[in-house]
Amino acid sequence: MDIFDIQPQKFYLLSPKKRTLIDFSTADHGVAKEIDQVFDSIKAIQGGNIHAVYCYYSQIIEVMQKLSDKYKDKYPNVQQLPVYFKGFEDGDYFIRQRTNVSLMDLKRSVLETESRTLGIDVRKADNVFVQNWGRLYLSYDTFSFGFLTDKVYVGEKDKSKRICRFCKGTGAERYKSISHALQESLGNHLLFAYEECDICNNLFSNNVETPLFRFLEINRNLSQIKGKQSAIHNQEGLNFHIHPDPVTKQPAVYVKQEHIFNDLYQGKLTGKIHLYNNGPVSYQGIYKALVKFAVDMIPSDKMSHFVRTGEWVHGDFESNDLPPFLYGEQYTFFFEQPVLDLFFKTEKSPAFSPYCTAVLYIFDSIFIYILPYSDYDSEFNLTITNIISNFEHFKKYEYIYVQEWVEYDSNDTQERAAHYKIPILGINGKYSVEYRPSYDPIFEINRDDKLY
Numbered sequence: 292m293d294i295f296d297i298q299p300q301k302f303y304l305l306s307p308k309k310r311t312l313i314d315f316s317t318a319d320h321g322v323a324k325e326i327d328q329v330f331d332s333i334k335a336i337q338g339g340n341i342h343a344v345y346c347y348y349s350q351i352i353e354v355m356q357k358l359s360d361k362y363k364d365k366y367p368n369v370q371q372l373p374v375y376f377k378g379f380e381d382g383d384y385f386i387r388q389r390t391n392v393s394l395m396d397l398k399r400s401v402l403e404t405e406s407r408t409l410g411i412d413v414r415k416a417d418n419v420f421v422q423n424w425g426r427l428y429l430s431y432d433t434f435s436f437g438f439l440t441d442k443v444y445v446g447e448k449d450k451s452k453r454i455c456r457f458c459k460g461t462g463a464e465r466y467k468s469i470s471h472a473l474q475e476s477l478g479n480h481l482l483f484a485y486e487e488c489d490i491c492n493n494l495f496s497n498n499v500e501t502p503l504f505r506f507l508e509i510n511r512n513l514s515q516i517k518g519k520q521s522a523i524h525n526q527e528g529l530n531f532h533i534h535p536d537p538v539t540k541q542p543a544v545y546v547k548q549e550h551i552f553n554d555l556y557q558g559k560l561t562g563k564i565h566l567y568n569n570g571p572v573s574y575q576g577i578y579k580a581l582v583k584f585a586v587d588m589i590p591s592d593k594m595s596h597f598v599r600t601g602e603w604v605h606g607d608f609e610s611n612d613l614p615p616f617l618y619g620e621q622y623t624f625f626f627e628q629p630v631l632d633l634f635f636k637t638e639k640s641p642a643f644s645p646y647c648t649a650v651l652y653i654f655d656s657i658f659i660y661i662l663p664y665s666d667y668d669s670e671f672n673l674t675i676t677n678i679i680s681n682f683e684h685f686k687k688y689e690y691i692y693v694q695e696w697v698e699y700d701s702n703d704t705q706e707r708a709a710h711y712k713i714p715i716l717g718i719n720g721k722y723s724v725e726y727r728p729s730y731d732p733i734f735e736i737n738r739d740d741k742l743y
């Protein structure tokens with residue numbers, strides 16, 4: 292868009308509920324002026340032409356509806372406005388932002404709406420974000436997927452021109468469905484991969500993607516993440532079951548009281564217990580699922596540097612020289628829709644940086660990992676010293692506070708029960724915890740899985 296365009300025909304509307312690009316472009320600039328006037332007529336609590344913060348009140352949707360009714364025959368796109376405000380309640384914050392802003396400013400605005408909603412100090416949160424994420428943004432070629440509520444499709448649109456990023460398969464008949472870059476059951480409703488063929492999609496959903504799902508499954512169920520079906524989840528783990536509470540409908544965790552595993556940190560009880568999931572996973576399995584997701588989202592012009600990465604995910608070769616990955620939990624924001632940030636090395640990046648570092652925000656978890664096998668990486672970037680320096684760098688500048696980072700060995704193929712820590716008494720308003728003997732009828736499904 293031309294920055295001299297005084298009446299741009301696109302803008303973002305950003306709120307914790309919806310974050311979307313509103314585009315009503317027409318050759319004659321149709322309704323641009325009227326839309327501007329309508330936004331001028333509603334009260335902004337802050338800002339002006341480039342960036343304005345509003346607090347929703349019910350007349351707003353009425354004004355938008357009126358505008359839409361007046362112009363929808365001639366300019367159907369104007370109907371996006373009342374649709375956007377559907378479901379808003381008095382007091383909800385939203386921001387109107389021009390499109391000629393950087394990714395960083397757009398993400399700052401999204402953070403601002405979240406901070407206002409959570410009652411966090413907006414200026415402080417913004418400052419932390421700019422000093423940290425902003426620093427990464429300025430020294431890498433940065434991409435962020437999933438933070439707007441619009442669907443994102445990466446890769447070649449034309450089916451007949453697609454080459455699968457994993458098996459190199461071609462031909463339109465190989466691309467009948469569109470692959471989720473990360474499975475829907477983990478809350479991904481927005482990120483899609485054009486260049487993952489149907490065969491690989493099937494193959495991955497039956498093996499590559501499972502370990503990450505198992506690793507996050509307890510968290511997912513306690514958070515009532517919606518997959519394809521309803522958000523009411525039942526789960527039978529090794530030392531627990533999760534069922535909806537008959538009254539509150541919230542998840543209830545039933546823990547077998549002979550199998551309580553208290554969490555310790557530096558020798559002291561933390562007030563948490565461990566839940567062990569069925570379906571053993573290996574750290575290498577989790578890492579491979581993380582890498583697969585990132586490969587799907589790599590911008591097309593960079594994909595030629597990750598050919599071997601795709602081959603490794605596909606299973607073309609085995610490896611025992613993979614870089615470790617980091618896992619942490621945070622309690623500030625909740626990512627129901629996962630957000631993936633990709634940072635590609637530039638001449639401004641620290642010398643120790645590998646070509647691509649990924650940061651995945653999912654639920655209350657954060658993963659930091661390196662994409663392996665890029666032809667841009669020299670042996671130098673991938674020495675363990677440099678990998679550790681890179682992780683320290685990302686831990687330092689990742690913008691959400693994480694108390695405890697855990698480093699996992701991606702070369703570890705040993706299968707274990709995935710576990711998740713929860714507070715002994717549950718979390719008020721989110722899920723409850725009850726302790727019952729193993730013979731209690733609630734555990735009535737017979738399993739002979741072992742705990743380790």
Ligand SMILES: [Zn+2]
Pocket residue numbers: 455456457458459460487488489490491492
């Ligand atoms: Zn394929």
